[in-house]
Amino acid sequence: MFRKTFKHILMIIIILFISCSLILKPIRVKGNSMYPVITDGDWVLINKIAYKFHEPKREDIIVFKLKSHNSKYIVKRVIGLENETVEIISSKVYINNYEIHEPYVTYLSNDHFYRRLIPLDHFFVLGDNRKVSVDSRYEEIGFIDKESIIGKIIFKW
Template sequence: MINKKLKFGVIKEIFSWASVLVAAAVIAIVLNLFIIANSRVPTPSMENTIMTGDRIIGSRLTYLFNEPKRGDIIIFKFPDNEKKYYVKRIIGEPGDIVDIKNGGVYLNNSETPLHENYIKEPMIPEADMHFEVPEGAYFCLGDNRNSSEDSRRWVHSYVYKEKIIAKVIFRYFPGFKMLK
C-alpha cells in the first residue's frame, strides 16, 4: 500500500514539473515570436553603443502603434539578404534627403551636419554620397561608421517598414543597459 502511494506521489510530482516546463516553453515561444526579439550582435558596427557579442532585446510591438523615428536602433531583415538580421540606427526617415560629405551626415540640404553624440569616432571622409529616402523606407547607419556595412554600402540602400522586426530596448548581456 505504501509503495503504491509513493509511486503515485512520484508520478504526480513528475507530471507537475513537466507541466510547468511545458507552460514555460510555450510562454517563451509566444514571447519570442510576437512580443520580443532576442539578438546577439556579432560585429563592431554599433560600437560603442552596442559592443561585439552583446545580447539585446527589442520590442516587436513598438511599431504596431508608432512610426519608426530618427535615432531609433532597430533589428531588421537585411535588404540584400533577408535571411540575415541586422542592427542599425535610423538616420533618414521617409522623404528625407541624406548627404554624406566631409565626414558628416547632412539632412534635407542642411548646412550643418547632424549632431550625433553616439558615434564611436568621426567618420573618415570619403567620396560624397547622396540618398533620397523613399516613402515607407528608412536610411540606417551603424554608430561605428568606420567599421559598418550599412545603407551607404548596400545594393538596396533602404530598410522598408515591413522589414523592421523590432525596436531595440536594452542590452542584457554583459550587464543590463537601456539603449537609446
Template sequence: MSQGEPSIRVRLWTRQIIETITLVLLMLLVVRLAVQNFHIDGQSMEPTLHDQEFILVNKAAYLLQQPARGDIIVFRYPKNPQEDYIKRIIATPGDKISITHDAVIVDGVALHERYINKQDAHDYDPATTRRTIGSDQYFVMGDNRGNSSDSRDWGTVPRQNIIGKAIVVYWPFGVDNFGLLPSESDVFAHVH
C-alpha cells in the same frame, strides 16, 4: 471529515496547478512574441554596442508608432533576409539625406552625432549618398561609420524587414553600457 472531501481538495489543487502552468505558459508566449534577444556580431555599432554583447529587442515597439530617426533597430538584411543586422535609423520616409566628407545632413540639417565612433575616418562618397528616402523605406547606418556595411553600400531597409527596436544590453553583466540604451532623438530634434 467525509470521504468526498479529500477528492474535492485534490481536484481543486490539480485545477490550481493547471491554471498556474497555463498562465505561466501564456505569459512566456506573450513575452516571446513581444521581445527577442539578439547577439551583436562585429564592431559596426561601436561605441554604442560592442561585439559579443547580447541585447533585447522590442518587437512590439512599432505596432502603434513608426520607427523614428535615432532608433537602433534589428532588421532582416535586404540582400539576404536570412541574416539579421543591427543599425541606427538616420532618415525616414520622405527625408532628403546627403552625406559630405565630414557630415550627415538630413532635410538640410547637419547632424551632431555624439554617438558615432570619433576615430572613424569620415571619407564618405557623397555621390552615392544623396537621395530622397522612399515611402516605407529607412536609411540606416552603423555608429562605427568606418567599419559598417549599411545603407550607404546596399540601400534602404524596407519597413517590412524591421524586426524591432533595440532596448537594453543584458550581457555581459556589468559592462559600461549595461542596461537601457539611451535615446538619441534630440540629435534629430531640428530635422522637420
C-alpha cells in the same frame, strides 16, 4: 489546493512565454558596427511590435533582415526618415540640408554620400562605428524598407 495553485502558475508561465515570444526576441550581436553602444557578442532584446503602433524615429536602433541575406539579422541606427533628403560630406550627415548632431558616433570615416531622397516607407540607417559599418551608404544595404524591420532594440546585456 496545491494542485490548483500549480495549474494556475503553470498556465501563467505558458501564457507569458507565448506572449513574450510574439512580442520580444533576444538576439546576439555579431560585429562592431554599432561600437561602442553595442559590441560584438552583446545580447539585445527586440520589441517586435514597436512599429505596429508608430513609425521608427531618428536615432532608434533597429534590427532588420534583407531578403538578399536570408536569415542574417542586421543592427543599425535610423538616421533618415521617408521623404527626407540625406547627404554625407566629409563624415558630416545632413538631413534636409541641416547637419545632424550625432554624439553616439566615435569612429568616423571620411566618406561622401551624394544627396538622395529617401523613398516612402524606407529609412536610411548607419552604424555608429562608421569605419567598419556596412549600412545604407552601400548598395548591398541601401534604403531599408519598413517591411524588412524586425523591431526596435529596447535592452542590451
